[in-house]
Amino acid sequence: MKKMIVLAIGAMMLVACGQKGPKAEEVKIAQKTDSLNRIIQQKDNEINDMVSTINDIEEGFRAINQAQNRVTVAQQGEGANAVERIRENIQIIQQTMQHNRELINKMRNQLRQSSVASDELRRTLDNLTRQMEEKDAQMRQLRAELEAKDVRIGELDKEVTNLNTNVSSLKEESSQKSQTISVQDKQLNxxxxxxxxxxxxxxxxxxxxxxxxxxxxxxxxxxxxxxxxxxxxxxxxxxxxxxxxxxxxxxxxxxxxxxxxxxxxxxxxxxxxxxxxxxxxxx
Known part of the structure; x- marks a missing residue:
């Protein structure tokens, strides 16, 4: 009888040990899964943030291209309206380029601090940096063209002013002559x-x-x-x-x-x- 009791107690202990083992393993697996999910979520957030920055930079380049096209069209015009349109679009280009520089620096810092080691993102950053350098070169050339354009516009404005002055003088002279003729005509009649x-x-x-x-x-x-x-x-x-x-x-x-x-x-x-x-x- 005593022997049977000992055997029963031993069996119960084995059952208890068998139930405790799987629960601990499940906890460890759950912890690892949660940790991996957090890492994946962090990487996704970092990638999404950098992709959003890339989209903003590309949108900035599109705005710069559109403004450059408007400047090219305005350069073919003359007078104060054309000059004003050129100035407005140059201001848009300068502001957008400054914003793009800030976004490129932001993305560079994101890649430096990110846990995502992506060669594709680095190549994209290098490409955006080259585009920025090309835009800087285009702006320097555009400024040189506009300086020459401003001189020419200034000369034309001076000519127009002189012509307007001459026309005004001629109109005044013509008006005086017409008035004189009118007076003389009235006197004659x-x-x-x-x-x-x-x-x-x-x-x-x-x-x-x-x-x-x-x-x-x-x-x-x-x-x-x-x-x-x-x-x-x-x-x-x-x-x-x-x-x-x-x-x-x-x-x-x-x-x-x-x-x-x-x-x-x-x-x-x-x-x-x-x-x-x-x-x-x-x-």
């Missing part, structure tokens, strides 16, 4: 007339001692007209006599419905050729 009784004309010194317009007569008493427009003068009288000399073939004296005279000038140039003053005596 201006005449004055007056009609009145003998008493009225004497009072205004238009008739003095039987003579017409011989002394200092009152010019304000006359009505000014444009001989090109005013070709008919109503005299409001049944008696009318021209006291100033005008060719008879250049006018008619007609009566209206009220039997009052109307002077109709049929040939203005001829009528006013002898005198620009018309005096008509009415009753």
């Amino acid at each position: 201006t005449a004055w007339f007056v009609y009145g009784t003998k008493k009225e004309l004497k009072e205004q010194r238009i008739i003095v001692d039987g003579k017409v317009l011989q002394s200092n007569f009152n010019r304000d008493y006359f009505t000014k007209i444009d001989i090109r427009v005013d070709k008919e003068i109503r005299l409001y009288s049944r008696s009318a006599q021209l006291l100033t000399s005008h060719p008879q073939a250049s006018y008619t004296l007609d009566r209206d419905a009220n039997k009052q005279y109307v002077l109709r000038i049929t040939n203005p140039q001829l009528f006013w050729s002898t005198s620009k003053y018309l005096v008509v005596l009415v009753k």
Whole structure:
């Protein structure tokens, strides 16, 4: 009986030992798996971060290329607008290149500190660095071209300014001449007339001692007209006599419905050729 109890206790101990062994092994495997997952996750994060940096750098190069193309197009233009477009795009290029330099340095530090030893990433970094150096060389060449372009634009602007000044002077001179011609034309086509009784004309010194317009007569008493427009003068009288000399073939004296005279000038140039003053005596 005692022997059987000892055997039973021994069997129970063997079973207990068999159950404890697999649990410890599983814990170790789980720990190793978790550690590997963390390492893989870290490497994935590092790779994703560097890939994102590469994408940003390449996007920067695309923006630089587009700005360079716009500068090339603007260089073919002239004037202040073209210069302003060139300056704006040069500023974009400079800012983007500076940002790309910072991103390349960031990626270089990432590779240096990263646990990922990737030859492909290093080759990519070397390629991006070469592209950056090429862009620097292109910018130096572009600056040299723009310096020459700025000189030429400056000369053209000076020529344009001089031309504008000359045009302004010519316009002013032309305007003055036109104004002078207009004044002269107006003077040439201006005449004055007056009609009145003998008493009225004497009072205004238009008739003095039987003579017409011989002394200092009152010019304000006359009505000014444009001989090109005013070709008919109503005299409001049944008696009318021209006291100033005008060719008879250049006018008619007609009566209206009220039997009052109307002077109709049929040939203005001829009528006013002898005198620009018309005096008509009415009753």
